[in-house]
Structure formats: structure tokens, C-alpha cells
Amino acid sequence: MPKKPVIRAQDLIVGYGGAPVCAPVTFTLASGKVLALVGANGSGKSTVLRAVIGLLEPAGGTLRVFDNPVDERDVAFRTKVASVLDDDAYFPALTVSEHLYLTARGHGVHGAQEVVAGLLAEFGLTDHARSLPVALSSGQRRRLLLAAGFVRPRSLLVLDEPEQRLDRAMRDRLAARIVAEKAAGGSVLLATHDPDLLRAVADRAVHVADDVTRLLPTDQAADLISRENP
Numbered sequence: 001m002p003k004k005p006v007i008r009a010q011d012l013i014v015g016y017g018g019a020p021v022c023a024p025v026t027f028t029l030a031s032g033k034v035l036a037l038v039g040a041n042g043s044g045k046s047t048v049l050r051a052v053i054g055l056l057e058p059a060g061g062t063l064r065v066f067d068n069p070v071d072e073r074d075v076a077f078r079t080k081v082a083s084v085l086d087d088d089a090y091f092p093a094l095t096v097s098e099h100l101y102l103t104a105r106g107h108g109v110h111g112a113q114e115v116v117a118g119l120l121a122e123f124g125l126t127d128h129a130r131s132l133p134v135a136l137s138s139g140q141r142r143r144l145l146l147a148a149g150f151v152r153p154r155s156l157l158v159l160d161e162p163e164q165r166l167d168r169a170m171r172d173r174l175a176a177r178i179v180a181e182k183a184a185g186g187s188v189l190l191a192t193h194d195p196d197l198l199r200a201v202a203d204r205a206v207h208v209a210d211d212v213t214r215l216l217p218t219d220q221a222a223d224l225i226s227r228e229n230p
């Protein structure tokens, strides 16, 4: 029997106060695959991601994650789904390493200290391990949030414009990390404006828009982004 998709969205309608922000969205994401949401500013990519991780009730259509309706209060859901959204959601009174360690321990990660040390190195934060977030640059804070996403146990990783505020070298490292994620059987749903990241990691894309949302091959989606952001 074919494996059930990790995410199944069928004519999914998302919006605020009853008003949809984009055309209905239909896609599936299988394990070991990366699906990218692309589209202009304000087209609705983050809103779709919020619905997938349970921060927003769908206004219509079907949404199943691991073959269940989304319920972010469910422990089983939270152990499988890690997300990094476009917000500065860190603890201001914890250092970089305390932040990662707390997240790791809170999610029952084995060998948390080694895992944290590895992520500090990978995200270029070792020299800032004892810094408070206020003493980090905006790109370093972004690295901290990404590292906090990667420290969690997960089968599905949801990333909202993970390239934001990262320099080229860090974007390349992030791309390698996402490729490793899928090689290990993990699934990734991400929104992006970066055609290089898209080409490096995505298997398919969904163009989110007002009139119609379409599934696109990665190259076509990357060309579309390049045209939107010449």
C-alpha cells in the first residue's frame, strides 16, 4: 500500500476574519521531500504555513498532517513537527546556548549537550554561545532561531523564509542542512523568495496567488521568483 503523505491539503482555504488571503491550495508532501511555497509579498505563504502548524484554523477545505487533523496541543503532533517562523521568538533572558539547551531538554533530546554544541558550530554561533539575544546581530538572532528549530525532534520541518537576514555562506550551509534533512527521511515545507535555495533543496513548488494556486516544477518556480525580484 502506498505510504500516506505527511501533509495533504485539498482545496485548503486560509485567511483572517473569514476572508481568504489566496486561492484554495492543493498539495501533498511525502516523507523525504521538500515542498516550497513561492509567491509575491502578501500572497498568503505564511498564512498557509500557520494553518499547517496549527496556529490558524483553516476556513475551508481539507488539511491533514500525518493523516490527522492539525492539533498543535497534541503532544504527538508537537514531537513530529518543528517550525521556524518569521518572528523573533526567543527568550530575552537566556543565552544562546541556554536557549538551545532548554529547547533540546524540553523535547527530550538525548545527548543534548553534544547536539547543542554541534548546532552552535553549524550555525556559526560557537563564539556567541554565552551572549544574550540582545547582543546578537539580526542575522545571528536568525541563526539562533533556525538552530532552535533544528534542535527539536521532528519528522516535518516548517520554515518561513529561512534565508532571511542570512549571508550567502550561511544560506549555502542552510541548504546543505535541508538536503541532509530529506536524505534522512525528513520532510520540509518552506516559504521562500530565494531562487538559489529553491533550486538547491526543493522537489516541487506551489505558487500561491489570488486567482489560482498551482503546483510547479522547481526550475519553473525559481524562474518565476527571479522574474518577480529582478
Ligand SMILES: Nc1ncnc2c1ncn2[C@@H]1O[C@H](COP(=O)(O)OP(=O)(O)OP(=O)(O)O)[C@@H](O)[C@H]1O
Pocket: 016, 021, 039, 040, 041, 042, 043, 044, 045, 046, 047, 048, 191
Ligand atoms: N494576523 C493577520 N490578520 C489579518 N490579516 C493578516 C494577518 N497576517 C497577515 N495578514 C494579511 O494576509 C495576507 C497574506 O499574508 P502572508 O503573511 O501570509 O503573506 P506572505 O505570502 O507570507 O508574504 P511575504 O512574502 O511578504 O512574507 C496579507 O495581505 C497580510 O496583510
